[in-house]
Amino acid sequence: MSIWEYANPVKFIRATDRVLPWVSALxxxxxxxxxxxxxxxxxxxxxxxxxxxxxxxxxxxxLMAINAWIMMLVASLIWIVRRHHVSALAARAAxxxxxxxxxxxxxxxxxxxxxxxxxxxxxxxxxxxxxxxxLFYLGxxxxxxxxxxxxxxxxxxxxxxLVGSVFALLSRYAVNFWNQGLHQGASxxxxxxxxxADVFWYPLLVCIAGFVALFIALxxxxxxxxxxxxxxxxxxxxxxxx
Amino acid sequence: MGPEASLLSRxxxxxxxIGALLACLLSLDRIFALDWEDGSLDLLATAPRLAVRAGGGxxxxxxxxxxxxxxxxxxxGPEASLLSRxxxxxxxIGALLACLLSLDRIFALDWEDGSLDLLATAPxxxxxxxxxxxxxxxxxxxxxxxxxxxxxxxxxNLPQAxxxxxxxxxxxxxxxxxxxxTFGAALTVGLKRGGLLLSLLVLPLYVPTLIxxxxxxxxxxxxxxxQTPLLMLAGISxxxxxxxxxxxxxxxxxxLR
Numbered sequence: 001m002s003i004w005e006y007a008n009p010v011k012f013i014r015a016t017d018r019v020l021p022w023v024s025a026l027x028x029x030x031x032x033x034x035x036x037x038x039x040x041x042x043x044x045x046x047x048x049x050x051x052x053x054x055x056x057x058x059x060x061x062x063l064m065a066i067n068a069w070i071m072m073l074v075a076s077l078i079w080i081v082r083r084h085h086v087s088a089l090a091a092r093a094a095x096x097x098x099x100x101x102x103x104x105x106x107x108x109x110x111x112x113x114x115x116x117x118x119x120x121x122x123x124x125x126x127x128x129x130x131x132x133x134x135l136f137y138l139g140x141x142x143x144x145x146x147x148x149x150x151x152x153x154x155x156x157x158x159x160x161x162l163v164g165s166v167f168a169l170l171s172r173y174a175v176n177f178w179n180q181g182l183h184q185g186a187s188x189x190x191x192x193x194x195x196x197a198d199v200f201w202y203p204l205l206v207c208i209a210g211f212v213a214l215f216i217a218l219x220x221x222x223x224x225x226x227x228x229x230x231x232x233x234x235x236x237x238x239x240x241x242x
Numbered sequence: 243m244g245p246e247a248s249l250l251s252r253x254x255x256x257x258x259x260i261g262a263l264l265a266c267l268l269s270l271d272r273i274f275a276l277d278w279e280d281g282s283l284d285l286l287a288t289a290p291r292l293a294v295r296a297g298g299g300x301x302x303x304x305x306x307x308x309x310x311x312x313x314x315x316x317x318x319g320p321e322a323s324l325l326s327r328x329x330x331x332x333x334x335i336g337a338l339l340a341c342l343l344s345l346d347r348i349f350a351l352d353w354e355d356g357s358l359d360l361l362a363t364a365p366x367x368x369x370x371x372x373x374x375x376x377x378x379x380x381x382x383x384x385x386x387x388x389x390x391x392x393x394x395x396x397x398x399n400l401p402q403a404x405x406x407x408x409x410x411x412x413x414x415x416x417x418x419x420x421x422x423x424t425f426g427a428a429l430t431v432g433l434k435r436g437g438l439l440l441s442l443l444v445l446p447l448y449v450p451t452l453i454x455x456x457x458x459x460x461x462x463x464x465x466x467x468x469q470t471p472l473l474m475l476a477g478i479s480x481x482x483x484x485x486x487x488x489x490x491x492x493x494x495x496x497x498l499r
Contacts, residue, residue: 135446139439143429146439155496156429160443163425163489167447170478174450177474178457 007084009227016220023217030210038203045200054112055196056204060211062105065133068098068215072140073165076158086223088154089230091161092144093222097215099137106130125175126183132171136164150230280365282374289378292351303340303383304390310336311394322399329398330459333408336394337387338419338452344383345423346440348375349431349494358431362498368491376417376424376487384416400463407462411475415455418479421486422447428494451478 006012038056045052075091078084109127110120121127143160147153196204277283314332315325352358361371391412392405400408426444430436457471 132446132449135442139443139446142439142442146430146433146436152432152496152499156493159489159493159496160429163486164447167450170450171446171453174453174474177471178453 004082004084007082007086009086009231012086013224013227016224020217020220023213023220027210027213027217030206030213034203034206034210038200038207042199042203048116051112051115052200054108055200056207058105058108058112059204060208061101061108062130063208064211064215065098065101065105065130067212068094068101069133069136069165069168071219072098072161076161079154079158080162085154085230086227088158089226090219090223091158092154093226094215094219095137095141095144097218097222099134099141101211101215102130102134102137106134123179124183125172125179128175128179129168129172132175133168136168140164280370282366282370285361285366285371285374286377289374290381293347293378293382303344304386306343307336307340307387307390308394310339311397314398326399326401326463329395329400330404330408330463331456332398333391333395333400334412334415334452334456334459337391337412337416338448340387341383341416341419341423342441342444342448344379345427345444346430346437348379348424348427353431358494359498362495368495369487372424372428372490372494373421373483373487376421376483376490379424380417380420384420388412388416401465403465404459404463407468408459411455411458411462411472414458414472414475414479415451418451418475418482419448421482421490422451425486425490425493428490428497431494432497451475451482454478 006015035056039053042053044050072091072094075087075094079088079091106127109130113122114120140157140160143157144153147156274283277286311332314328314336318324318328349358352361362368364371388409391408392400395405395408423444426440426447429443430440433439454471454475458468458475461468461471
């Protein structure tokens with residue numbers, strides 16, 4: 001019994017079908033509890049007032065926007081090394097989800113920035129690197145869409161993902177060098193001395209769990225759809241030949 | 243001579259120099275030997291000529307660079323102090339866009355007439371082919387842009403101190419632009435309308451080079467110390483030249499499958 005058994009599309013669909021309702025339910029429960037808890041049952045920040053509550057959408061989506069890209073990177077590596085089709089399709093399935101998370105992080109950040117910094121947008125390193133990450137997502141999806149042959153598309157996009165990761169990381173530090181920021185530093189680290197207060201931290205943790213579950217559920221669902229769509233196309237092609 | 247420490251330490255620098263020189267001398271005949279045998283010298287000699295014929299030559303990129311530079315004062319106003327402040331960045335963006343414009347010509351003709359398939363079966367490794375193609379692109383596009391930049395700086399009222407650093411930063415940075423662009427061109431080589439996609443793929447990859455390159459030019463123009471961004475820019479160029487041809491070659495092999 002190894003994890004590679006799930007590289008078999010049939011087995012993958014069967015396994016994820018069993019898991020999917022539970023993960024989706026977990027996402028729903030976590031998001032509803034976390035958001036209601038965060039929005040209505042936490043105190044207002046003594047300086048930021050009620051705007052602090054944007055944190056319950058902003059932080060989890062930003063976190064998952066980066067993690068989605070990392071997941072795509074791992075899936076691309078698995079495709080390059082072991083050539084499991086499910087892996088390539090999972091990377092493809094994760095890209096739009098990651099893009100939307102990036103957009104949510106940027107939009108909620110703008111909404112938060114307007115009252116706090118007095119501006120919707122600033123060329124702050126974190127904001128800028130998120131915008132660049134968004135461009136990387138767009139390019140990745142555009143390349144998938146542009147190539148007809150499935151295997152070629154999977155190969156090219158996975159190499160783009162690898163190269164893009166290096167350049168995204170490079171851009172992150174280049175941007176840091178380029179401009180000083182308004183954005184606060186890390187305040188959720190496990191080892192830092194000063195972090196977010198516990199009243200905000202626990203509902204935030206629930207929201208993060210909700211976003212992780214949501215991401216997993218969406219990727220499972222979209223990967224299943226990709227597998228089924230590919231199978232349908234193969235059947236149609238076979239019929240046309242016969 | 244004997245192991246006498248004082249004598250040894252006195253002649254040590256000279257001995258090291260002579261050793262290094264001899265080692266160099268011994269390997270001199272290998273500089274071109276392999277390239278001669280596998281044909282990369284021929285490719286290197288013909289690639290720039292082919293690149294000019296493919297339509298990505300000196301003229302178009304330079305004209306584009308000129309037009310971008312001329313349009314900027316129309317957009318932001320002719321105020322000299324403003325122009326001289328944004329001149330380094332404008333020159334960098336103009337050069338980058340002019341570079342981008344000619345990327346799709348790197349492999350286009352070779353792809354259409356099938357010579358890319360022939361090159362792929364040649365003894366020369368694919369990594370060498372893409373490196374030579376990138377070099378040809380730099381010679382036909384990057385180098386003219388570097389040389390033209392100081393002239394266009396006059397139009398933008400570039401500060402006196404900036405000329406040298408614009409030249410240096412572009413000379414250091416445009417090879418990276420060509421190599422990264424070759425990767426993008428290899429990714430989109432088989433596509434019918436790959437031009438727009440190519441821009442979308444390549445522009446995010448250009449961000450670090452642009453940041454450090456423009457920073458060198460800006461700091462140089464303002465008379466500040468340029469060491470840190472200059473080293474980073476050189477590092478990016480060296481790193482991309484060393485590593486990216488492997489990715490470009492892999493991508494090209496997939497596209498030729």
